[in-house]
Amino acid sequence: MELKSKSSENIGIVGLGLIGGSLGIDLQRMGHSVYGLVHRESTAQRAKERGLAQIISTNPNILRHCSVIILALPLAELLNPSPILVEALPLDAVITDVGSVKNPILNTWKQLHPYFVASHPMAGTHQSGVEAGVKDLFKGKPWIATPEEKTNPKAIETIKQLAISIGAQWITAKADIHDQAVALISHLPVLISANLLKIIAEEKDPKTLRLAKSLASTGFSDTTRIGGGNPDLGLSIMKSNTQSILELIKLYKSSLEELESKIILKEWEALKEELENSKEIRKNFLNKQV
Amino acid sequence: MELKSKSSENIGIVGLGLIGGSLGIDLQRMGHSVYGLVHRESTAQRAKERGLAQIISTNPNILRHCSVIILALPLAELLNPSPILVEALPLDAVITDVGSVKNPILNTWKQLHPYFVASHPMAGTHQSGVEAGVKDLFKGKPWIATPEEKTNPKAIETIKQLAISIGAQWITAKADIHDQAVALISHLPVLISANLLKIIAEEKDPKTLRLAKSLASTGFSDTTRIGGGNPDLGLSIMKSNTQSILELIKLYKSSLEELESKIILKEWEALKEELENSKEIRKNFLNKQV
Numbered sequence: 024m025e026l027k028s029k030s031s032e033n034i035g036i037v038g039l040g041l042i043g044g045s046l047g048i049d050l051q052r053m054g055h056s057v058y059g060l061v062h063r064e065s066t067a068q069r070a071k072e073r074g075l076a077q078i079i080s081t082n083p084n085i086l087r088h089c090s091v092i093i094l095a096l097p098l099a100e101l102l103n104p105s106p107i108l109v110e111a112l113p114l115d116a117v118i119t120d121v122g123s124v125k126n127p128i129l130n131t132w133k134q135l136h137p138y139f140v141a142s143h144p145m146a147g148t149h150q151s152g153v154e155a156g157v158k159d160l161f162k163g164k165p166w167i168a169t170p171e172e173k174t175n176p177k178a179i180e181t182i183k184q185l186a187i188s189i190g191a192q193w194i195t196a197k198a199d200i201h202d203q204a205v206a207l208i209s210h211l212p213v214l215i216s217a218n219l220l221k222i223i224a225e226e227k228d229p230k231t232l233r234l235a236k237s238l239a240s241t242g243f244s245d246t247t248r249i250g251g252g253n254p255d256l257g258l259s260i261m262k263s264n265t266q267s268i269l270e271l272i273k274l275y276k277s278s279l280e281e282l283e284s285k286i287i288l289k290e291w292e293a294l295k296e297e298l299e300n301s302k303e304i305r306k307n308f309l310n311k312q313v
Numbered sequence: 314m315e316l317k318s319k320s321s322e323n324i325g326i327v328g329l330g331l332i333g334g335s336l337g338i339d340l341q342r343m344g345h346s347v348y349g350l351v352h353r354e355s356t357a358q359r360a361k362e363r364g365l366a367q368i369i370s371t372n373p374n375i376l377r378h379c380s381v382i383i384l385a386l387p388l389a390e391l392l393n394p395s396p397i398l399v400e401a402l403p404l405d406a407v408i409t410d411v412g413s414v415k416n417p418i419l420n421t422w423k424q425l426h427p428y429f430v431a432s433h434p435m436a437g438t439h440q441s442g443v444e445a446g447v448k449d450l451f452k453g454k455p456w457i458a459t460p461e462e463k464t465n466p467k468a469i470e471t472i473k474q475l476a477i478s479i480g481a482q483w484i485t486a487k488a489d490i491h492d493q494a495v496a497l498i499s500h501l502p503v504l505i506s507a508n509l510l511k512i513i514a515e516e517k518d519p520k521t522l523r524l525a526k527s528l529a530s531t532g533f534s535d536t537t538r539i540g541g542g543n544p545d546l547g548l549s550i551m552k553s554n555t556q557s558i559l560e561l562i563k564l565y566k567s568s569l570e571e572l573e574s575k576i577i578l579k580e581w582e583a584l585k586e587e588l589e590n591s592k593e594i595r596k597n598f599l600n601k602q603v
Contacts, residue, residue, distance in 0.1 A: 145528055165528055196524050204525035207516060212509055212536040214572060219505055220591035221568045222561065223598060226497060234486050235494040236598055238435055238455055244599055245535040246502040251595030254588035261576055261584060271512065272573045276566065278511045282504060283562045286551055294551060298544035301510035305541030308513060308526055309534055 031055055034185075035089035035116075037108065039070045039079070042121045042146060043095030044156020047075040049189040052158070058085045060108075061153075069153045083111035091181060094120040098259035101128050109135050117178040123205060123256075124263040125169040125198040133171070138178040141198060142168040143205075144191060151253065162190035169198040206267035209249075210260050211275060214268065216250025217257065321345055324475075325379035325406075327398065329360045329369070332411045332436060333385030334446020337365040339479040342448070348375045350398075351443075359443045373401035381471060384410040388549035391418050399425050407468040413495060413546075414553040415459040415488040423461070428468040431488060432458040433495075434481060441543065452480035459488040496557035499539075500550050501565060504558070506540025507547065 034050050035058045036043045047057050051074075059076030060083060061067050070079045078085055086092055092112060094101060101122045112118055119140045122128045129141040144166040166186040170179050183193050196204070226232050261268060285294040324340050325348045326333045337347050341364075349366030350373060351357050357369045368375055376382055382402060384391060391412045402408055409430045412418045419431040434456040456476040460469050473483050486494070516522045551558060575584040 145530060164530075167524070167528070194524070194527060196520070200518075200520050200524055203518070203521045204528055207513065207521070207525045208529045208533045211512070212533060214569075215505055215509055216536055217588055217591040218565060218569050218572060219502055220594045220598075221572075221587065222501070222565055223497065224590060224594050225564055225568065228490075228493070230486070230490050231493045231497070234457075234484070234490055235497045237484060238457070238494055239498045239598055240435060240454075242539045243498045243502060245538050246506055247591075247595050248535050249532045251592045254585055254592055257588040258581060258585045262579075262581060265576060269573070269576060272569065272576075274515055275508060275512055276569065276573075278515065279504075279508050279562065279566065282508060282511075283559070283566075286555060286559060286562075289552075291548060291552060295544055295548045297511065298507055298547045300514060301507040301537075302541045302544055304510045304514050305537050308510075308529055 033089045035086040035092035038095040039075045041155035044075045045160035048158045086111045117181045119182045125201045140182045166191035167194045211271040323379045325376045325382035328385040329365045331445035334365045335450035338448045376401045407471045409472045415491045430472045456481035457484045501561040
């Protein structure tokens, strides 16, 4: 089928949580007609009250009207999509997703739809559910697409224009580069941070534990924030980006052993150099001007 | 010598950085006369302009007027104090410190002064230097003292009243319990966080690194904040709380290996349980109501 394109589209959003709901708010403001598909009647009701889309239903058939469809579903559902959903997607619509791991999604979806564009809008993940969507969530945030050679250029362009229209910063990368990069800045940190919390649970002395609890402050809170986040999301990430994460755990362990050995051997000058390097790396890494 | 006590004291502060400067501001507001001792003439000048104490000098002799003296110095200087400073401390004054590791400080200072009370006011450490001091820094924050049986009770009471008067929450603990607790919630996290930054530097693929940099956001920034902090402070901590830290690194490594093995063996249910536990621990640990 031939791909159509209009300036004001009928856009379908599957799932109206933080990402889907926020997209619904922004895309309606851009003049599009937004069709929201949700699992439960109660969610549909609340999403209507919040105005997350013009048409909201639990019936996949509403997607038949749409020329662009965004699958704003949890990673697990993206990797194992319901056949009814796949069936309801028009063959001439452009389809994209919002999953935080791209290789397995691309491999699944390129077999399911001719105009699939794998993408990952980066946005906060503390909130979830139908109450979470807010306007301007994507403003100034990266929206990474991971097209392959075979991905339809017009389909890519459609998603690009959609992302840019709501203020996101469009980036393309190979799926495996994406998955390695997010393993580095997000997935490994989740595990490292969760493991710090695991250590707390292993402290057996009640006096130490009580004092530690009364002293725990912003430093502890910041370092453990992503490790104490949504377990379902954490699990899907570990399940779907396994190889990159395992490689980084290996690196992390041997690097930690180097630091440990410097402490054991009292190589203080070398340890100081490591801490100075870490400070420098962070400064450089978080300075987006460069 | 007998210990004197007055409601309005002459208080000496050695060092007018974040902690010393903030104490100077608050203690002057409480009606005390504050004497500030600093290393450099230029610091004295700036501290005078900022009003961090009434009397500010580079001459240790100003401490001779003081009945309470707070050593607001970096850990390294507290552990290896200048003989001139020690000489200048009146024998009938109450002396306290602000160091973040207590056992080695207590062991050093109990031999140097009869009225030494080891203490650790908890407060942010991002800022430092003569510009860093602010009012109300200690309000609602824990101020932990680690007295021994031999510590003079009247000296403890003097520091307690001083801490409470500026809004801090007074806590006492054994020095080794303190050092173990801060290793858990602060010193281990510094190392774990610094090591995440070290891993970044080991990523050799420029494309991955460039993408990782453009995607790094609040999650990465929070998790690496304390690891990218002051290298001198980090080093002093590792040097002075070595044993507790090494024990925790050992625990951390074996716990990380458990997580790693769950990923390798695809024990997803068990991994999900770990992530759920971590979430629960954090919630419970940061809930100060309990």
